[in-house]
Amino acid sequence: MKTTDIIRATTILSVRKDKRAVIAGDGQVSLGETIMKHKAVKVRFMYKRKILAGFAGAVADAFNLFERLEAKLEGFNGNLPRAAVDLAKDWRTDKILRRLEALLLAMDEEHTLIISGTGDVIEPDESVAAIGSGGPYALAAARALTAHSDLDAPTIAREALKITASICLYTNDQIVVHELGESENK
Numbered sequence: 001m002k003t004t005d006i007i008r009a010t011t012i013l014s015v016r017k018d019k020r021a022v023i024a025g026d027g028q029v030s031l032g033e034t035i036m037k038h039k040a041v042k043v044r045f046m047y048k049r050k051i052l053a054g055f056a057g058a059v060a061d062a063f064n065l066f067e068r069l070e071a072k073l074e075g076f077n078g079n080l081p082r083a084a085v086d087l088a089k090d091w092r093t094d095k096i097l098r099r100l101e102a103l104l105l106a107m108d109e110e111h112t113l114i115i116s117g118t119g120d121v122i123e124p125d126e127s128v129a130a131i132g133s134g135g136p137y138a139l140a141a142a143r144a145l146t147a148h149s150d151l152d153a154p155t156i157a158r159e160a161l162k163i164t165a166s167i168c169l170y171t172n173d174q175i176v177v178h179e180l181g182e183s184e185n186k
Contacts, residue, residue: 011134012054024157027174047073056132057102092119134168
């Protein structure tokens with residue numbers, strides 16, 4: 001695989017506003033300069049629908065990490081910070097996990113965490129967080145919309161990703177938004 005054949009997948013954005021919490025993700029998966037998929041789903045509910053998580057990076061690696069995070073959440077009765085720290089510790093010290101190339105963005109009612117393979121678990125100070133190739137664009141747009149509009153959290157997430165899709169080559173407008181507390185039948 002040439003360096004131009006890097007799989008670039010995504011923009012994931014979390015927004016908290018007025019006691020509502022959402023994670024949104026676009027659907028594009030690119031291989032080098034070719035769009036391979038338009039409607040990938042990169043955001044999911046975890047642990048009895050009390051946690052939302054999204055990934056950026058290599059898809060197979062991300063699914064591996066989703067499974068491991070789910071197991072950690074089960075082991076820690078849904079305590080996201082403890083599960084994230086334990087996952088990051090394993091990720092950093094395990095020879096196989098260390099080679100995984102992905103980032104996770106996870107949230108529960110109280111916490112928003114970015115989990116990296118370098119052993120970092122970061123809880124951003126702001127009410128928005130983003131990862132992925134379009135992360136900086138989505139973060140900037142969401143911060144502006146949060147501070148200077150009356151839009152709700154789901155609308156901010158969707159609009160910020162639309163803005164990102166108009167700027168970032170590796171982000172599209174096939175947006176999925178999930179909200180903590182939303183029903184299974186939505």
